[in-house]
Amino acid sequence: xxxxxxxxxxxxxxxxxxxxxxxxxxxxxxxxxxxxxxxxxxxxxxxxxxxxxxxxxxxxxxxxxxxxxxxxxxxxxxxxxxxxxxxxxxxxxxxxxxxxxxxxxxxxxxxxxxxxxxxxxxxxxxxxxxxxxxxxxxxxxxxxxxxxxxxxxxxxxxxxxxxxxxxxxxxxxxxxxxxxxxxxxxxxxxxxxxxxxxxxxxxxxxxxxxxxxxxxxxxxxxxxxxxxxxxxxxxxxxxxxxxxxxxxxxxxxxxxxxxxxxxxxxxxxxxxxxxxxxxxxxxxxxxxxxxxxxxxxxxxxxxxxxxxxxxxxxxxxxxxxxxxxxxxxxxxxxxxxxxxxxxxxxxxxxxxxxxxxxxxxxx
Amino acid sequence: xxxxxxxxxxxxxxxxxxxxxxxxxxxxxxxxxxxxxxxxxxxxxxxxxxxxxxxxxxxxxxxxxxxxxxxxxxxxxxxxxxxxxxxxxxxxxxxxxxxxxxxxxxxxxxxxxxxxxxxxxxxxxxxxxxxxxxxxxxxxxxxxxxxxxxxxxxxxxxxxxxxxxxxxxxxxxxxxxxxxxxxxxxxxxxxxxxxxxxxxxxxxxxxxxxxxxxxxxxxxxxxxxxxxxxxxxxxxxxxxxxxxxxxxxxxxxxxxxxxxxxxxxxxxxxxxxxxxxxxxxxxxxxxxxxxxxxxxxxxxxxxxxxxxxxxxxxxxxxxxxxxxxxxxxxxxxxxxxxxxxxxxxxxxxxxxxxxxxxxxxxxxxxxxxxxxxxxxxxxxxxxxxxxxxxxxxxx
Amino acid sequence: xxxxxxxxxxxxxxxxxxxxxxxxxxxxxxxxxxxxxxxxxxxxxxxxxxxxxxxxxxxxxxxxxxxxxxxxxxxxxxxxxxxxxxxxxxxxxxxxxxxxxxxxxxxxxxxxxxxxxxxxxxxxxxxxxxxxxxxxxxxxxxxxxxxxxxxxxxxxxxx
Numbered sequence: 039x040x041x042x043x044x045x046x047x048x049x050x051x052x053x054x055x056x057x058x059x060x061x062x063x064x065x066x067x068x069x070x071x072x073x074x075x076x077x078x079x080x081x082x083x084x085x086x087x088x089x090x091x092x093x094x095x096x097x098x099x100x101x102x103x104x105x106x107x108x109x110x111x112x113x114x115x116x117x118x119x120x121x122x123x124x125x126x127x128x129x130x131x132x133x134x135x136x137x138x139x140x141x142x143x144x145x146x147x148x149x150x151x152x153x154x155x156x157x158x159x160x161x162x163x164x165x166x167x168x169x170x171x172x173x174x175x176x177x178x179x180x181x182x183x184x185x186x187x188x189x190x191x192x193x194x195x196x197x198x199x200x201x202x203x204x205x206x207x208x209x210x211x212x213x214x215x216x217x218x219x220x221x222x223x224x225x226x227x228x229x230x231x232x233x234x235x236x237x238x239x240x241x242x243x244x245x246x247x248x249x250x251x252x253x254x255x256x257x258x259x260x261x262x263x264x265x266x267x268x269x270x271x272x273x274x275x276x277x278x279x280x281x282x283x284x285x286x287x288x289x290x291x292x293x294x295x296x297x298x299x300x301x302x303x304x305x306x307x308x309x310x311x312x313x314x315x316x317x318x319x320x321x322x323x324x325x326x327x328x329x330x331x332x333x334x335x336x337x338x339x340x341x342x343x344x345x346x347x348x349x350x351x352x353x354x355x356x357x358x359x360x361x362x363x364x365x366x367x368x369x370x371x372x373x374x375x376x377x378x379x380x381x382x383x384x385x386x387x388x389x390x391x392x393x394x395x396x397x398x399x400x401x
Numbered sequence: 402x403x404x405x406x407x408x409x410x411x412x413x414x415x416x417x418x419x420x421x422x423x424x425x426x427x428x429x430x431x432x433x434x435x436x437x438x439x440x441x442x443x444x445x446x447x448x449x450x451x452x453x454x455x456x457x458x459x460x461x462x463x464x465x466x467x468x469x470x471x472x473x474x475x476x477x478x479x480x481x482x483x484x485x486x487x488x489x490x491x492x493x494x495x496x497x498x499x500x501x502x503x504x505x506x507x508x509x510x511x512x513x514x515x516x517x518x519x520x521x522x523x524x525x526x527x528x529x530x531x532x533x534x535x536x537x538x539x540x541x542x543x544x545x546x547x548x549x550x551x552x553x554x555x556x557x558x559x560x561x562x563x564x565x566x567x568x569x570x571x572x573x574x575x576x577x578x579x580x581x582x583x584x585x586x587x588x589x590x591x592x593x594x595x596x597x598x599x600x601x602x603x604x605x606x607x608x609x610x611x612x613x614x615x616x617x618x619x620x621x622x623x624x625x626x627x628x629x630x631x632x633x634x635x636x637x638x639x640x641x642x643x644x645x646x647x648x649x650x651x652x653x654x655x656x657x658x659x660x661x662x663x664x665x666x667x668x669x670x671x672x673x674x675x676x677x678x679x680x681x682x683x684x685x686x687x688x689x690x691x692x693x694x695x696x697x698x699x700x701x702x703x704x705x706x707x708x709x710x711x712x713x714x715x716x717x718x719x720x721x722x723x724x725x726x727x728x729x730x731x732x733x734x735x736x737x738x739x740x741x742x743x744x745x746x747x748x749x750x751x752x753x754x755x756x757x758x759x760x761x762x763x764x765x766x767x768x769x770x771x772x773x774x775x776x777x778x779x780x781x782x783x784x785x786x787x788x789x790x791x792x793x794x795x796x
Numbered sequence: 797x798x799x800x801x802x803x804x805x806x807x808x809x810x811x812x813x814x815x816x817x818x819x820x821x822x823x824x825x826x827x828x829x830x831x832x833x834x835x836x837x838x839x840x841x842x843x844x845x846x847x848x849x850x851x852x853x854x855x856x857x858x859x860x861x862x863x864x865x866x867x868x869x870x871x872x873x874x875x876x877x878x879x880x881x882x883x884x885x886x887x888x889x890x891x892x893x894x895x896x897x898x899x900x901x902x903x904x905x906x907x908x909x910x911x912x913x914x915x916x917x918x919x920x921x922x923x924x925x926x927x928x929x930x931x932x933x934x935x936x937x938x939x940x941x942x943x944x945x946x947x948x949x950x951x952x953x954x955x
Contacts, residue, residue: 057822057823058822058823058854059821059822059824059825059854061854062822062824062854062855065854065855065862069855069860069861072860078860079860085644090465091457091458091485092458092464095534096530096531096534097457097459097527097528097530097531098456098457098485098487098531098780098781100485100486100487100781100785101487101531101647101781101782101784102533102647104644104647104784104785105644105646105647105857106855108860109644110644110645110646110857110858110860111643111644111645111658111669112643112644113641113642113643113644113673114486114642114643114644114785115484115486115493115496115497115642116484116485116486116493117482117483117484117485117497118455118465118467118483118484118485119481119482119483123482126480126482127482127484127497127500129504130497130500130501130504130506131500131504133500133503133504133505133506134403134405134499134500134503134504135403135404135405135503136403136500136503136640136677156464157464159462159463159464160463160464160465160468160469161463162425162427162463162466162469163462163463163809163811164425164809167811272480273480273481273482274478274479274480274481275468275471275476275477275478275479275480275481276471276477276478277471277472277477277478278468278469278470278471278472278477279472289478290478293478387465387468388468391468391471392468392481422808462811523887525885525888526885526887526888529885529887529888533851535821535825535829535851535943535944536851536907536908536944537851537908539943539944539945540895540908540909540910540944540945541881541885541888541889541893541895541910542895542908543885543888545883546879546881546895549879550877550878550879550895550896550897551877553877553878553879553923553926553928554876554877554928557927557928598883599882599883599919600881600882600883601879601880601881601882601883602879602880602882602919602923603923646857648849648851648905649877649897649906649908650850650851650876650897650899650905650906650907650908651849651857651904651905653876653877653897653899653906654876654899654904654905654906655904656847656904656905657905658858661877662877
């Protein structure tokens with residue numbers, strides 16, 4: 039893979055961005071990413087966006103949001119799965135030989151509307167909608183199934199959540215919330231047992247944009263300074279139906295991880311310095327660690343992950359931005375020393391039907 | 402010169418009609434996928450990745466319906482993503498499928514989608530919801546009025562008449578009789594169009610596409626596989642796409658970069674696709690176009706923007722029969738979008754119908770001697786455009 | 797609009813979705829709507845490109861910089877495009893009615909709104925009075941509330 043990161047921008051994280059319209063959020067973030075890269079919009083030859091109409095509160099939301107992402111009179115494609123899948127599409131385009139310089143942008147302003155009802159309407163109408171799945175309920179089923187399969191206790195999940203908030207508190211790019219006490223987490227009511235409210239990373243508003251170039255572009259612009267290299271990427275989607283071992287198989291997670299590792303020439307986690315996981319709940323982090331075979335000593339989500347900010351639709355792309363900051367030595371207070379290679383994970387769909395992994399290396 | 406060339410080696414379409422009472426959404430997608438695989442002579446094991454083509458899901462009423470479809474199209478466990486650029490979705494999905502193969506990462510990709518526009522009676526209400534909640538939603542914009550406004554300008558600048566647009570509908574419905582998949586088909590007259598119920602000036606009912614349900618799929622493969630398994634692949638020689646501003650008011654008047662009524666987006670996208678495919682003289686090198694034309698007035702500006710004739714000339718050429726099958730340029734031998742519009746996948750149907758012409762598989766609608774075919778798709782406030790040039794030889 | 801099959805049809809399962817949203821107005825639209833309450837039409841301008849925009853934007857798509865000035869638009873303008881709607885659409889006003897894109901004095905782009913005060917019984921004749929280039933005037937409702945329907949266009953009378 040010959041794809042290089044030229045710049046990155048994260049919108050200031052917020053529980054609710056109340057003073058801007060969504061296109062103002064997107065413009066500010068894309069504008070900042072171009073500024074960070076030292077590249078003008080005129081130089082881009084394409085734009086990739088990742089967004090969800092229902093969460094944006096507007097049908098064909100890209101009608102309004104393509105131009106704020108920089109796409110005025112540019113070749114633009116939108117994917118709807120997740121911000122991280124936007125990065126996957128962007129990597130393909132930059133590797134196709136047709137495009138050399140682009141921006142990928144994604145956002146989440148679900149404070150605008152009912153996220154759980156949007157998720158509920160992802161149920162097909164015959165078998166699941168009359169019963170009613172949404173993000174929390176699907177994650178509750180996951181918590182039970184994975185919890186039983188891996189022997190994950192409520193105590194471990196609570197401790198995982200607390201540790202996540204502790205790391206998040208140090209991240210200047212996150213919401214810097216107070217760290218909840220263990221008793222508070224343990225006493226939190228069930229939402230979909232065994233999942234407790236406090237186990238869930240609260241959904242927030244945010245946006246992220248990354249400017250990327252092909253190797254061919256870099257050769258033509260010897261003065262340009264990339265800040266990281268995208269060296270491996272992989273994505274897979276599991277079956278929609280949650281039965282049949284779907285909740286405990288982790289096929290798409292493991293398949294994506296394996297594909298990304300093999301593309302960058304890494305043998306396993308030993309060749310990685312850290313991973314930013316898209317752990318929507320404490321159960322997820324505990325289960326993902328085991329599914330990927332990560333030892334306890336392996337650095338997971340130094341940014342705090344979703345406990346720092348969780349703009350649900352693009353949390354995976356935020357993870358990518360954090361991984362880029364780590365390998366380029368710009369992660370500030372949460373910088374891990376000596377990071378050469380960092381992985382970022384994003385997931386989407388009921389109980390994480392889809393997973394994607396991107397691996398970045400320092401330059 | 403691209404390192405990894407790609408071709409369409411299989412096509413599948415369901416019949417398009419208002420309702421498919423005997424199938425669910427995912428079963429429709431499955432039908433198209435199965436047909437495309439059979440046409441390509443491949444099983445799903447040979448498919449490395451899937452691109453799903455789907456625009457607003459509010460018509461068929463299940464959010465992220467592509468995720469529901471995963472199980473039915475045998476895609477579980479594979480790389481999978483969905484593309485959505487409004488009406489241009491099917492064209493963008495094909496471009497995304499092309500990128501999968503051109504990147505060298507994947508050898509064979511299934512591009513598939515489905516839609517059921519009449520699953521809801523509220524289709525036009527939904528198309529009012531695509532507009533800006535603050536400035537446009539209350540002012541009765543939908544896709545019909547949006548296009549009516551643009552056509553008003555087209556008629557003002559070029560003197561095009563409603564009868565000239567009606568002739569396009571007559572030709573489309575007649576062509577569609579040779580397309581087993583088309584939704585609307587039959588012999589009608591200009592008078593029939595003119596007497597159909599008025600909707601928003603200058604449109605009458607027959608000037609407007611139907612609300613169709615159905616599915617389509619194509620298999621995109623690396624040139625090496627194409628040459629091995631397919632006797633006449635349709636090589637994807639040129640891809641071009643553009644996004645204009647959503648604000649139609651910015652696309653009119655002295656300060657505008659582009660004039661809306663000309664569908665200039667087709668010019669941008671076409672220029673790029675032509676350059677890649679080595680098309681320097683479209684009228685001579687391209688034998689068939691499958692245009693995205695949900696309204697009777699959409700063909701002329703596109704043909705002009707795509708350099709098949711001078712600005713303002715297409716209506717006269719149409720009147721003279723230049724766009725009939727086998728004439729100067731065969732336009733929409735399938736019947737086009739005027740006869741079939743399953744929005745989320747219409748752009749892919751345009752590509753599929755163009756591919757069938759290049760592959761020699763268009764049956765009764767086959768135009769002889771097709772070396773190159775062009776497919777277009779349009780979306781948003783006619784702000785998104787894709788162009789795809791398919792050829793019998795790879796470039 | 798046709799209705800779907802009666803509720804006893806075993807081949808169909810019915811669903812209805814009515815999702816409610818609360819859209820943040822933001823500063824730019826907020827300024828515009830406040831202006832409407834005072835019967836003024838305010839348009840943001842980008843000093844880099846020199847373009848001023850209606851409907852209002854926070855940034856200029858062409859220069860890709862924030863719009864940094866406000867100007868009051870004239871209350872006269874010209875039609876760029878128009879149509880008369882004669883079909884009934886669900887959740888839209890009962891026909892017939894006319895809408896048009898109008899470019900107001902001092903603004904580079906045009907903005908859509910209803911055209912009122914025109915006799916629509918003869919659609920062809922009415923359309924002839926709505927050609928591109930036709931001068932129009934803005935008319936406000938008596939008690940504007942800060943929404944786009946606070947004003948509409950009227951065709952200037954021919955003397």
